[in-house]
Amino acid sequence: MSRPLKLIGNAGSPYSRKMRAVLRYRRIPFEWVRQNSAEAMALPKPKVPVIPVLGFVDENGECTEVMTDSSPQIMRLEEMHTGRSVVPTDPVVAFIDYLIEDFADEWTTKMMYHYRWYYDGAIDKAGRLLPLHAAVTVPDEQWHSMTDWVTERQISRRALVGSTEQNRPIIEDSYVRLLHLLDAHLTEHDYLFGTRPSRADFGLVGQLSQLTWWDPEAVAVAVRESSRTVVWTEHTDDLSGLSVDGDAGWCDRDSIPSTTLALLHEAGRTYAPFMLANNEAFDSDTEMLTCTIDGATYSQGRFGYQRKCLAWIREEYAALADADRSAVDELLRGTGCEQLFL
Ligand SMILES: N[C@@H](CCC(=O)N[C@@H](CS)C(=O)NCC(=O)O)C(=O)O
Known part of the structure; x- marks a missing residue:
């Protein structure tokens, strides 16, 4: 059955x-x-x-x-399930893949939430459309009250994920840099780690499915800054028809594209200081975390789930064989991500 x-x-x-x-x-x-x-x-x-x-x-x-x-x-x-795995076969590449997936899940999600609930066009669109997802037949009165409820609730939660006036330039500048980095990559490659998609591709595409197709202000930035990323996001949303031959198609540790490694610098500049400051806030029993990103002060309330994410990624790092860990260290050196594993 x-x-x-x-x-x-x-x-x-x-x-x-x-x-x-x-x-x-x-x-x-x-x-x-x-x-x-x-x-x-x-x-x-x-x-x-x-x-x-x-x-x-x-x-x-x-x-x-x-x-x-x-x-x-x-x-x-x-x-x-074994076929069409999304985890690269080389453990060093798999670790870098996991790190970029976590950067996508825990940092680029701030861009997504910010562009949805900060700008008027996005707020209006999301407020109207999101309540209809449960059922398009919802009566008007109920629909409008759900619009008010979801809009107020989500706007009130912006600060929880870091979308504040103080952090706005940090989050928006990081979005534009991410688009430029992906654009450079997609000029030559379809996916981050070879000719087949991995966890990191899907992590990014999840957030970008909203940023580059849904929220009007974020879509406009994406179309202008990296049209390739917009179309890539649409393609990667459904790759059921992509041919993959067994374990073929992955790069190995010595052939990770330089444009993929460049994403580690963006993670090292934003996600890494944020994740460390979040952890530190729990260690020191402080409700707010503060860190310096790009010379500016970033702050938000601490977040328990992201502390767990850091612990998990450190466990993965510790579980690497010695030679693999040294190869990972070599790839992370100078990116800012190495501070996560000191
Ligand atoms: N770490 C989770 C995050 C899932 C998550 O945050 N989901 C959001 C929607 S995208 C949610 O359900 N939030 C509940 C809420 O807003 O109350 C994952 O990787 O799936």
């Missing part, structure tokens, strides 16, 4: 789009279940109410297990 997985998500959610793109590329049978739909309501709830949720169906056809968080979801899928 075929037992497709359930992916409960929302088209306006970057991590949902990341996971849907992974499942499509991997040709793993799944059902896309819209958040808040009748079908979603009938499924078990995860411990933490976030999307995307991956649901596993047992031999009786019942969805009995659900899990959250896209990075562990991807690794669970790697255990269940």
Whole structure:
């Protein structure tokens, strides 16, 4: 009996789009279940109410297990299915891939949230459209009250992810640099680590599915600064038709494109000081974190999940064989990312 997985998500959610793109590329049978739909309501709830949720169906056809968080979801899928893996075969390349995936998930998501809930065009669009995702038939009165509710709630949460006046230039400048870096890469390559996509590609594409296609102000910046990135994002959203031959198509540690390594400098400039300051805020029992990014002061409230992310990535680093760890150190030297592992 075929037992497709359930992916409960929302088209306006970057991590949902990341996971849907992974499942499509991997040709793993799944059902896309819209958040808040009748079908979603009938499924078990995860411990933490976030999307995307991956649901596993047992031999009786019942969805009995659900899990959250896209990075562990991807690794669970790697255990269940072998073909069309998204983890590079060289452990050194795999580590760099994981680091860039985490940069996409934990730093570029600030761009996504900022461009959605700071500018008037985006706020108006998201406020109108997001409530209709549950059902387009929602009565007008309910729709309008949901518009007000979601708009107020999300704007009030901006500071939680760092979208403040003080941080705005840091986040927006990083977005433009990211577009330039991807543009340089996409001039010569389709994916970050070879001729097939990896976790890092999907992590970036999740956030970019919103930034480069959805939120009007962010879309305008992307079309102007890197048209290639806009189109790449659309392509990578559904790679079910891409031919991949076994484990072929990955670069090895000595052939990582320089334009991919350049992304580590952007991560080292932004994500690394942020992740360290976040960790430090927990160590010193301080509610707010503060760090210097590009000579400017960045601050926001500390975030528990990102402390876990740093611990996980440090575990991966510690688990590398000695020779592999030395090769990783060599690649990270001078990027700013090395400070994560001191
Ligand atoms: N680390 C999670 C993040 C998931 C996440 O933050 N999802 C957001 C939507 S994109 C959410 O559900 N937020 C709940 C809320 O806003 O209340 C992942 O990788 O999937």
